[in-house]
Amino acid sequence: MQDIYLLVSGPLAWAAWAIFLFGSIYKIWKTLDTAKKKEQVLFSYVSLKYGLRSIINWSIPFNTVNMRLNPALTAISFFFHIAFFVLLLFVSAHQVMLGEGFGISWFTIPDTLANILAFGVLGACIFFAARRLTVPEVKYVTDWTDFALLILVVAPFVTGILAYYQIGNYMLMIILHMLFAEAVLVAIPFTRLSHMLLAPLTRAYIGSEFGMVRNVKDW
Numbered sequence: 001m002q003d004i005y006l007l008v009s010g011p012l013a014w015a016a017w018a019i020f021l022f023g024s025i026y027k028i029w030k031t032l033d034t035a036k037k038k039e040q041v042l043f044s045y046v047s048l049k050y051g052l053r054s055i056i057n058w059s060i061p062f063n064t065v066n067m068r069l070n071p072a073l074t075a076i077s078f079f080f081h082i083a084f085f086v087l088l089l090f091v092s093a094h095q096v097m098l099g100e101g102f103g104i105s106w107f108t109i110p111d112t113l114a115n116i117l118a119f120g121v122l123g124a125c126i127f128f129a130a131r132r133l134t135v136p137e138v139k140y141v142t143d144w145t146d147f148a149l150l151i152l153v154v155a156p157f158v159t160g161i162l163a164y165y166q167i168g169n170y171m172l173m174i175i176l177h178m179l180f181a182e183a184v185l186v187a188i189p190f191t192r193l194s195h196m197l198l199a200p201l202t203r204a205y206i207g208s209e210f211g212m213v214r215n216v217k218d219w
Contacts (some may be wrong), residue, residue, distance in 0.1 A: 001171050008178045009097070016182035023189030024197050031198055035205075047208040054207020055200055057219045064219040073131070080124040083117040087157075090114075115164070118157050125154040149191060155180035 057063050067074040088094065092108040099105045109117075129150055132142040156177055163173035187193055210218035 001175070005171060005175055008175050008182070012182055013097075013178065016185045020185040020188055023186070024194075027189040027194050027197055028201070031201065045208055045212045046205060047212050050208045050211030051204030052207075053211065054203045054218050057217075058203055072127075076124050076127050080121060080128075083121050083124075087114060087117055087121070111164075115161070118161050121157050122154060122161075125150055125157075146192075149187070149193060152180065152184060152187060153193075156184060 061078045062068055062071070062074055086109065090107065090109045091114050092111070095105050095108050129147065132138050132146060159173050159177035159180060162168055163170060163177055167173070184193070188196065206218050210216050
C-alpha cells in the first residue's frame with residue numbers, strides 16, 4: 001500500500017499536473033483558433049475595457065438579471081465554486097503536498113471550517129443532481145456524462161471526508177482521494193469542466209460585443 005501511495009503522490013501527480021497544464025493550453029488555443037476560422041472579424045472588436053467589465057459584473061453574486069431570477073442556483077453555485085478552491089488551496093493537508101511538490105506554502109483554514117465547506121460541497125452536488133432530474137429545461141439537455149462528471153467532481157470530497165474521519169481503511173481513502181483529484185485535473189481540459197478555462201474568454205467576447213457593437217450591458 002505504501003508503494004501505491006508513493007506512486008500516486010509522486011509520478012502520477014506530476015503526470016496529472018502536466019496533462020492539465022498542457023491540455024489547458026491546447027484547449028484555449030484550439031478554441032480561439034476555431035473561433036477565428038469561423039468568424040474572421042472575431043478579434044477586431046474584442047475590447048479589454050468591455051471584456052473586463054463583463055467578467056467583473058458576472059463575478060459578483062446576484063449582480064445580473066439571470067442570477068436574480070434563479071436565486072437558489074446562484075447562491076449554491078457561488079458557494080460551490082468558492083468552497084472548491086478554498087478547500088483546494090487552503091486545507092492544511094494540501095499545503096503539505098504543495099510544500100513537498102512545489103516548495104510553496106501560505107496560511108491554512110481551520111479543520112472545522114474545512115469540514116463545513118466539504119459537507120457543503122456535497123450538498124451542492126446533490127442539489128445540482130436533483131436539478132438535472134427535476135427541472136424540465138435542464139433535464140432535456142442532460143445525459144449520463146453530466147452525472148459521471150458530477151460523480152467525478154464529488155469523489156475527492158467524499159474520500160477526503162472519509163479519510164479525515166478515518167472511516168474505512170485510512171491509507172486506501174487517501175490514495176483514492178488523490179487518484180480522484182488527479183482524475184479531475186486530467187478531465188478539466190477535455191470535458192465540460194473546461195468551462196473553468198473558457199468562461200473568462202466567453203464573457204470577454206460577449207461583453208465586448210454588447211458594449212462595443214450594441215452599446216448595452218450584458219448583465
